[in-house]
Amino acid sequence: MQNLKDRVTIYQVAQAAGVSLATVSRVINKSDSVTPATRKKVQDTIEALGYKPSGLAQALATNRSTNIGVIIPSANYVYLANMLSGITEVAKEKNYTLTLFTTSHSRDEAISTIEKVITAHVDGTIIFDDQLSADDVTKIASYNVPSVVIDNKIQGDKVCDIRFSYDTALERLIRDYYERDNQNPMAFLHVHNAGRLLGRCEKVFLKTHEALGKDYRIVNCRDSYTQTYNQFQEYFKDPSNQRGFYICYRDSIAAAVLNAATDAGIKVPEQVEILSLVGTKYSYIVRPTLTAMHIDMQEVGKRAMYMLTDLLNQELVNKTAKIEANLVLGQSTKN
Amino acid sequence: MQNLKDRVTIYQVAQAAGVSLATVSRVINKSDSVTPATRKKVQDTIEALGYKPSGLAQALATNRSTNIGVIIPSANYVYLANMLSGITEVAKEKNYTLTLFTTSHSRDEAISTIEKVITAHVDGTIIFDDQLSADDVTKIASYNVPSVVIDNKIQGDKVCDIRFSYDTALERLIRDYYERDNQNPMAFLHVHNAGRLLGRCEKVFLKTHEALGKDYRIVNCRDSYTQTYNQFQEYFKDPSNQRGFYICYRDSIAAAVLNAATDAGIKVPEQVEILSLVGTKYSYIVRPTLTAMHIDMQEVGKRAMYMLTDLLNQELVNKTAKIEANLVLGQSTKN
DNA sequence: TTGTAAGCGTTATCAG
DNA sequence: CTGATAACGCTTACAA
Numbered sequence: 001m002q003n004l005k006d007r008v009t010i011y012q013v014a015q016a017a018g019v020s021l022a023t024v025s026r027v028i029n030k031s032d033s034v035t036p037a038t039r040k041k042v043q044d045t046i047e048a049l050g051y052k053p054s055g056l057a058q059a060l061a062t063n064r065s066t067n068i069g070v071i072i073p074s075a076n077y078v079y080l081a082n083m084l085s086g087i088t089e090v091a092k093e094k095n096y097t098l099t100l101f102t103t104s105h106s107r108d109e110a111i112s113t114i115e116k117v118i119t120a121h122v123d124g125t126i127i128f129d130d131q132l133s134a135d136d137v138t139k140i141a142s143y144n145v146p147s148v149v150i151d152n153k154i155q156g157d158k159v160c161d162i163r164f165s166y167d168t169a170l171e172r173l174i175r176d177y178y179e180r181d182n183q184n185p186m187a188f189l190h191v192h193n194a195g196r197l198l199g200r201c202e203k204v205f206l207k208t209h210e211a212l213g214k215d216y217r218i219v220n221c222r223d224s225y226t227q228t229y230n231q232f233q234e235y236f237k238d239p240s241n242q243r244g245f246y247i248c249y250r251d252s253i254a255a256a257v258l259n260a261a262t263d264a265g266i267k268v269p270e271q272v273e274i275l276s277l278v279g280t281k282y283s284y285i286v287r288p289t290l291t292a293m294h295i296d297m298q299e300v301g302k303r304a305m306y307m308l309t310d311l312l313n314q315e316l317v318n319k320t321a322k323i324e325a326n327l328v329l330g331q332s333t334k335n
Numbered sequence: 336m337q338n339l340k341d342r343v344t345i346y347q348v349a350q351a352a353g354v355s356l357a358t359v360s361r362v363i364n365k366s367d368s369v370t371p372a373t374r375k376k377v378q379d380t381i382e383a384l385g386y387k388p389s390g391l392a393q394a395l396a397t398n399r400s401t402n403i404g405v406i407i408p409s410a411n412y413v414y415l416a417n418m419l420s421g422i423t424e425v426a427k428e429k430n431y432t433l434t435l436f437t438t439s440h441s442r443d444e445a446i447s448t449i450e451k452v453i454t455a456h457v458d459g460t461i462i463f464d465d466q467l468s469a470d471d472v473t474k475i476a477s478y479n480v481p482s483v484v485i486d487n488k489i490q491g492d493k494v495c496d497i498r499f500s501y502d503t504a505l506e507r508l509i510r511d512y513y514e515r516d517n518q519n520p521m522a523f524l525h526v527h528n529a530g531r532l533l534g535r536c537e538k539v540f541l542k543t544h545e546a547l548g549k550d551y552r553i554v555n556c557r558d559s560y561t562q563t564y565n566q567f568q569e570y571f572k573d574p575s576n577q578r579g580f581y582i583c584y585r586d587s588i589a590a591a592v593l594n595a596a597t598d599a600g601i602k603v604p605e606q607v608e609i610l611s612l613v614g615t616k617y618s619y620i621v622r623p624t625l626t627a628m629h630i631d632m633q634e635v636g637k638r639a640m641y642m643l644t645d646l647l648n649q650e651l652v653n654k655t656a657k658i659e660a661n662l663v664l665g666q667s668t669k670n
Numbered sequence: 671t672t673g674t675a676a677g678c679g680t681t682a683t684c685a686g
Numbered sequence: 687c688t689g690a691t692a693a694c695g696c697t698t699a700c701a702a
Binding site for chain 1: 415
């Protein structure tokens with residue numbers, strides 16, 4: 001244990017132990033070809049000097065940083081935090097370190113993120129970000145960093161993906177609703193620029209309604225609890241809005257609609273029904289509980305990290321994984 | 336733009352541009368001493384070849400990784416995600432990259448995390464983790480990596496801290512409660528190993544009750560919504576528990592108590608009052624809304640990152656910052 | 671089994 | 687203003 005400013009280097013250890021740096025290197029890399037005696041000697045002086053190898057130098061020499069990059073729009077969403085948690089778990093198991101890149105939902109940030117990822121010299125990336133296109137991912141891959149991409153259909157030499165499937169569950173839910181002879185049109189809360197996932201759901205919503213020949217509503221709103229809450233306080237003043245089924249992006253938005261309704265004395269689910277598309281644990285913490293589509297994001301994170309390590313070891317068999325969203329019924333819908 | 340496997344190096348750029356690598360280095364480092372003509376020539380071939388400098392090599396040469404480590408128990412808590420979000424924002428501004436280290440609430444993980452942080456060669460760390468002691472932080476500092484420590488009183492040559500203060504607000508809240516001539520004893524939900532913050536609050540709770548000569552209760556529970564919810568479903572069956580004031584660690588726990596109460600037909604706040612110590616936005620999403628102590632963790636993250644960059648630039652004036660928790664009244668308490 | 675020496679891709683100090 | 691050349695701390699053939 002030392003207290004000096006400068007790091008102890010492998011060279012100093014070698015000198016103190018009376019061996020060459022190659023031998024020290026062999027010891028820290030657990031190479032077998034080294035006498036127990038010298039191994040011990042080296043280990044002791046490593047201990048005595050408090051030597052820790054420089055990951056930087058190792059990475060430069062081996063061309064492996066044991067570091068993987070995670071690209072997300074922000075750390076501030078519960079479902080992303082859940083995913084991050086799953087990633088960290090497996091990363092630890094596989095002895096990788098994580099570096100975080102956020103794009104703040106902006107294209108400009110996304111561009112500069114790509115640069116950063118490349119100079120950062122990560123061994124691979126996990127990407128869950130709507131700002132990054134297939135071209136961007138290919139560009140990253142062209143610098144020899146493989147990626148697993150979440151919620152985007154991209155595959156290539158060094159790219160695999162994990163896709164979410166909401167289609168079946170969502171379509172069935174819509175059909176079921178009208179079969180229970182509900183005549184109030186469903187409403188879809190459209191959030192501008194909220195990304196692919198919501199976009200795909202909206203498409204399913206539209207298609208299914210067209211197929212059924214049913215009317216529907218699109219309500220524009222923001223991706224913020226407070227703003228949506230305020231908006232729906234106004235919205236629910238109109239009696240014609242006080243009935244119907246509202247499909248919301250995520251728990252916060254659904255909760256905003258839910259609270260605006262109940263705070264205005266509207267009965268949920270008797271008058272107004274609500275669905276959250278991206279459910280987290282908050283869907284069962286609010287009252288009434290929210291009916292929500294669930295995907296275990298922690299599991300997605302783990303899966304992504306496993307796929308990535310397989311990809312890095314060139315032993316990945318399946319280049320794509322599909323994860324079905326699960327409808328969990330709560331008290332915010334009638335059935 | 337190239338598609339080859341191996342990275343383009345500075346040397347290849349130099350050769351292609353017909354200059355020495357020193358010149359290329361000057362160009363990418365925006366050194367002034369280089370002719371506009373050659374600068375352009377170099378920049379063009381950099382563009383043409385799609386060259387990105389290796390951060391690894393730069394770090395090794397300059398002894399600066401422009402990378403800071405964040406040490407937290409898990410990414411899976413909302414308030415930590417908020418903090419992370421604040422950190423990323425400033426990190427981006429200051430051109431630092433973030434690497435994430437999680438200790439999973441375990442001492443063993445914490446130990447190995449220290450090793451990892453040191454070999455990772457980060458320029459500094461932000462630590463919000465109860466598993467790391469002052470000694471651990473000092474050890475990290477002895478390897479010449481400065482730290483800002485959150486919610487722990489540690490200062491040193493290269494260490495500064497940000498502390499949370501709950502004492503004043505909490506004590507006043509308790510005194511106010513009994514002055515409103517409430518005779519039902521308050522209850523403190525004790526979570527085993529939940530860390531310093533809760534421990535300090537418990538101490539204030541005990542001291543204030545002793546000073547007032549009031550009875551109190553300690554209820555043991557787990558740091559999990561579901562478990563606490565189940566526990567309190569049982570707990571509230573006992574009529575003697577159906578009155579009182581419950582002080583809970585964080586929103587999830589408070590919501591568990593809240594829901595267990597309301598689901599059992601107990602009136603909140605008329606019969607049972609509830610306080611959350613670590614409030615997040617979920618405290619105003621549940622119904623009734625939760626009275627909670629709030630600290631803006633996003634702001635804490637920003638502040639931490641600012642302190643760290645100041646520390647790194649040796650221009651930090653104040654080695655410690657204190658942040659007062661803010662009591663925000665909701666519907667879960669009477670006043 | 672161990673040591674020597676040539677990289678890994680930069681920066682930085684000299685001369686020129 | 688530009689070009690050699692020596693670090694930076696480590697790994698890894700190749701020799702011994």
